Amino acid sequence: xxxxxxxxxxxxxxxxxxxxxxxxxxxxxxxxxxxxxxxxxxxxxxxxxxxxxxxxxxxxxxxxxxxxxxxxxxxxxxxxxxxxxxxxxxxxxxxxxxxxxxxxxxxxxxxxxxxxxxxxxxxx
Numbered sequence: 001x002x003x004x005x006x007x008x009x010x011x012x013x014x015x016x017x018x019x020x021x022x023x024x025x026x027x028x029x030x031x032x033x034x035x036x037x038x039x040x041x042x043x044x045x046x047x048x049x050x051x052x053x054x055x056x057x058x059x060x061x062x063x064x065x066x067x068x069x070x071x072x073x074x075x076x077x078x079x080x081x082x083x084x085x086x087x088x089x090x091x092x093x094x095x096x097x098x099x100x101x102x103x104x105x106x107x108x109x110x111x112x113x114x115x116x117x118x119x120x121x122x123x124x
Contacts, residue, residue: 032101032111040070041097047090051076054085056112058096070108072100083124094118 042060053073060070074080090096095118100110115123 031103031105031109033104034101036102037099037113038102038110039097039099041095042070044090044092044094044096045069046092047087049077049087054080056090056096056098056115058098060108068108070098070100070110072098072110072112074112080123085123089123 040058040060042058044056045059046055046057048055048057053075054077056072056074058070058072059067061067074085097116098110099113099115101113103109113124117123
């Protein structure tokens with residue numbers, strides 16, 4: 001019994017350490033200011049098409065010229081697929097305008113409400 005418990009703890013630890021961003025990122029909406037929405041404009045650096053949330057990373061210039069990399073999340077793959085999103089919706093270098101609910105902490109993190117592509121296409 002003790003050996004089984006120890007093995008389970010080791011496996012859980014390995015999984016946690018191998019994917020810390022994914023493990024720590026899965027949370028409820030309590031992290032976000034759902035009463036507030038902000039718009040950020042920037043350049044896509046990475047689009048991660050995976051569950052439990054797809055993540056869009058975007059370089060955004062602050063008012064003082066400092067570039068911050070925002071990590072903004074969508075729902076899961078099945079939900080956003082129904083709304084026309086795909087694995088190829090974004091590529092590094094794409095210009096985007098994103099309406100988000102920002103993190104309460106002020107960190108460059110948020111939940112996507114919609115994304116406007118450079119050609120005017122809007123993804124909800």
